[in-house]
Amino acid sequence: MATEISNVGDPARSVATLWGTRRLPRRGPRHSLTTAQVVDAAVEIADGDQDLDRLSMRRVAQALGVGTMSLYTYIASRDDLLDAMLDSVHGEAVERLGEPDHATWQDGLRSVARAGWDLHMRHRWVMQVFTGRPPLGPHSIAKYERELGVVEGIGLTDVEMDAVITLVHDHVEGVARRRVEADRAVRRTGIGDEEWWRAAGPELEAVLDPAAFPIATRVGEAAGRAHRAGQNPEHAYEFGLDRLIQGIEALIHRRA
Structure with a gap:
């Protein structure tokens, strides 16, 4: 899958x-569409494909039953469409987060992480987009506001607040990417991880000398028994998030 870049x-x-403050020149016949309908159609296509490689203005137009040129009345380019798609799905995270009424900031960060995880699982194409220049739409900014509200007033500087939210998102995206790749491997090979290891295990035992690799053998066997696979993205998600939160707690306590 090719990597896309937002806001190019x-x-x-x-x-x-x-923000809906600029009207584009009308091209072609008049249609009773809205920009939101165009964006929703594009999101539906990308969700179905689970990537962005085949997303085009032509396919969106076909899904809506209109001519391709008429779409440029609502969205000036595919790049602008991608920004609008990201902003749209960020609105789902805003709804998931709700108002910042968590009992603790730790619970709040877990909610931020879970909202991000759910977004990546529903819209897997999001992981193809590099957002170093994020879409500056109302939903994206509302999402950022809600997330920062979780760590407001807990003893972090403004720069650290931003860094903490970024750290949580980086962790979630990294594990989500492994989950998606694992699912892709199952589809491509036609067998699950447990079945794969049952086939590979005996062959590996025949050539592997545990005395030569004592730590790898011991730890690999323990992890395999625990996960019933070579990896467990859900365990990695929870384990990593707990360690992140503990690290932030240590930073705050040390400063206090």
Whole structure:
């Protein structure tokens, strides 16, 4: 899958499109569509494909039953469409997070992580997009606001608050990517991890000398028994998130 980059078009036009403050020149016949309908159709296509490689203005137009040129009345380019798609699905995370009424900031960070995990599982194409220049739409900014609210007033500087949210997202995306790749391996080979290891295990035992690799043998066997596979993304998600939170707690306590 190719990597996409968000916000590579005209930055001012992208912001104006996302906030609905700029009207594009009308091309072709008049249609009773809205920009939201165009974006929703594109998201549905990308969700079905589980990637962005085949997403095009032509396919979106076909899904809506209109001519391709008419879409440019609503979205100026595929790049702007991608920004709008990201902003749209970020709105789902805003709804999931709700108002910041968590009992503790630790619970709040777990909610931020879970909302991100759910978003990546529902919209797997999101992992193809590098968001170093994020979409600056209303949903994306609302999501950022809700996430920062979780760590507001707990003893972090503003820069550290931003870094903590970024750290949580990086962890979630990394594990989600492994989960998606594992699912892709199952589809490609036609067998699950447990079946794969049952086939590979005897052959490995025949050539592996545990005395030569004592630590790898012991730990690998323990992890295999625990996960019934070579890896367990859900365990990695929970384990890593707990360690992140403990590290943030240590930072706050040390400073106090």
